[in-house]
Amino acid sequence: MTLVPVTYKGGIYQHDIVTDLIEDLGGYVVQKHVLAQEVVLQCFVPRDDIELIREISRPLFGEVTDSPLVGTEIAVVSMSLEIHHLPHPSCDIAEYVRRIGAKSNMVSLARGPGKRIAGLNDEERDVINEHDTAVYLMGNFETCIEHKMPILLRGIEVPVVVCGGPDKETLIRIVDPPVEGYVGGVGRFMRRTKEADQLDKLDEIIAEITRVLEKKREDIAKDPLSVSPARLMNLIRERVPAILEVTSPTPLTVQLAGLRVKLPYDTFAPELRAMEIEDGITLGDVAAIEPSRMRDYILVKVLPFSETNTVI
Amino acid sequence: MLAVEYFEVECPEPVGAEYYKQITNDVLLDHNLLKVIEKLHIYIDPKVPVFIAVGILKPITNVVRVGDIANVNPLEGKMTLVITEETYLASMLKIFWERFGKDRVEQPDRFTVVLYNVPVAAKEIEEIVIGHPSESLNRDLIYAFRCVAPEGFRLRSERFEKGKFSFVASENTLVENIDELVKAKFALMGETP
Incomplete structure (x- = not known):
């Protein structure tokens, strides 16, 4: 059974029919937003059953659309938190990515701006590495991008998409070491992205991120995970009631190959490790439970089949 | 540009x-x-x-005067100023307080300022300089x-x-x-x- 990421949008009336259906079909609801009279579900559903969901939700005026970024966590790396980079373009891009279903975090560097003075410290590096992919928002000058990229990419292990002012060909030529994705013509600007050509650029960024993540998904599929992160999310929600008290918008953030649990590591890590998934197999058997560099959260890294010899 | x-x-x-x-x-x-x-x-x-x-x-070279941002309406014993532009409102109130005292200056709402028993004419009030852009x-x-x-x-x-x-x-x-x-x-x- 192949699960595909989709977004369901519909009225709040009787939306539990859809939620129950998704769960009965073996799918998972990753995020649920209730906005006034509307409900938005970001979920994984079996590919063959999408038509069935469409049919059943038709009387409720529900709409099912593909959302390739559901279940991913993306770092939008901004060079600083100054007026030069915020709210445009950093927030515009972070927000646009969020609309397509991803969970985006903005990572702002302490010494990001400049050419000679730019740097990346170990905390920033580790936080970026905790994500599925990183989108680097660079400036307008190729001299600066060429000079600082090797420093900003030092120690980064996740796929990177670089956005910058020069065109795509120039970016491919100057960025060293090479990265997975490039989007040209999106450097520093100080106006809201609302015109058609600017929105096209945002779509181009989404397309590039999607391409990079699809490749990562394919790599994971070659050596499948011992347990699906979306399934783990539901299990943790059932077995660890403390997660229901967390006020963060996404207390459990699903990633491609793991899960961020927004509970203190020291208190809850032993409980999570001992949590039984099925037939006596505990979470500690199939995943590495590590402290996150982001606050004192817990990072659950699901191990692949080749390491655990189990798939549940 | x-x-x-x-x-x-x-x-x-x-x-x-x-x-x-x-x-x-x-x-x-x-x-x-x-x-x-x-x-x-x-x-x-x-x-x-x-x-x-x-x-x-x-x-x-120009300066901003009370007359530029408000209409001054004198009425027995009190003067009502209807504010049209808020940018210099704070500095205007400060000048009024210093000159007439806080007990004679009242601001019942955002766009109205009332001066009670001030010893100057409406024309003079309009000429008071309140800002240097x-x-x-x-x-x-x-x-x-x-x-x-x-x-x-x-x-x-x-x-x-x-x-x-x-x-x-x-x-x-x-x-x-x-x-x-x-x-x-x-x-x-x-x-x-």
Whole structure:
């Protein structure tokens, strides 16, 4: 059974029919937003059953659309938190990515701006590495991008998409070491992205991120995970009631190959490790439970089949 | 940039120059400064690195008076001011408090100020000067150019005098012959610093 990421949008009336259906079909609801009279579900559903969901939700005026970024966590790396980079373009891009279903975090560097003075410290590096992919928002000058990229990419292990002012060909030529994705013509600007050509650029960024993540998904599929992160999310929600008290918008953030649990590591890590998934197999058997560099959260890294010899 | 007589961005990278022209336009428009600039020349060299902005300001001599932002309606023993523009409201109230005392000045709502038993005529009230727009202009311009200049360029040298200004910023220590460069940029606009 192949699960595909989709977004369901519909009225709040009787939306539990859809939620129950998704769960009965073996799918998972990753995020649920209730906005006034509307409900938005970001979920994984079996590919063959999408038509069935469409049919059943038709009387409720529900709409099912593909959302390739559901279940991913993306770092939008901004060079600083100054007026030069915020709210445009950093927030515009972070927000646009969020609309397509991803969970985006903005990572702002302490010494990001400049050419000679730019740097990346170990905390920033580790936080970026905790994500599925990183989108680097660079400036307008190729001299600066060429000079600082090797420093900003030092120690980064996740796929990177670089956005910058020069065109795509120039970016491919100057960025060293090479990265997975490039989007040209999106450097520093100080106006809201609302015109058609600017929105096209945002779509181009989404397309590039999607391409990079699809490749990562394919790599994971070659050596499948011992347990699906979306399934783990539901299990943790059932077995660890403390997660229901967390006020963060996404207390459990699903990633491609793991899960961020927004509970203190020291208190809850032993409980999570001992949590039984099925037939006596505990979470500690199939995943590495590590402290996150982001606050004192817990990072659950699901191990692949080749390491655990189990798939549940 | 219709209001500016001369506006150029000079940069060895043509794509970068184009972006910075747009950024300068957006920032100056946001800060409402386009109407005070007559000529502006920006030079950026990311290789050095250096950012230079030189320009000429339009003369601003006018002051803002109470009559410009409010209608004064005298009525037996009290005077009602209906405010049309809030920008200088705070400084106006401050002047009224100092001159007439807080017990004689009342602001029942956002757009109304009432003066009780003040010993001056309505005409005189209208003539009270409450703001000098040119005073804050230099500060606003420096802030705007800090937004325009690349963020890493933190070493700055600004000069604002006699309607002319120069703003130089760099990541490294500013070189000693920077004045000559500024002079050359002024010459491009047909001016002298």
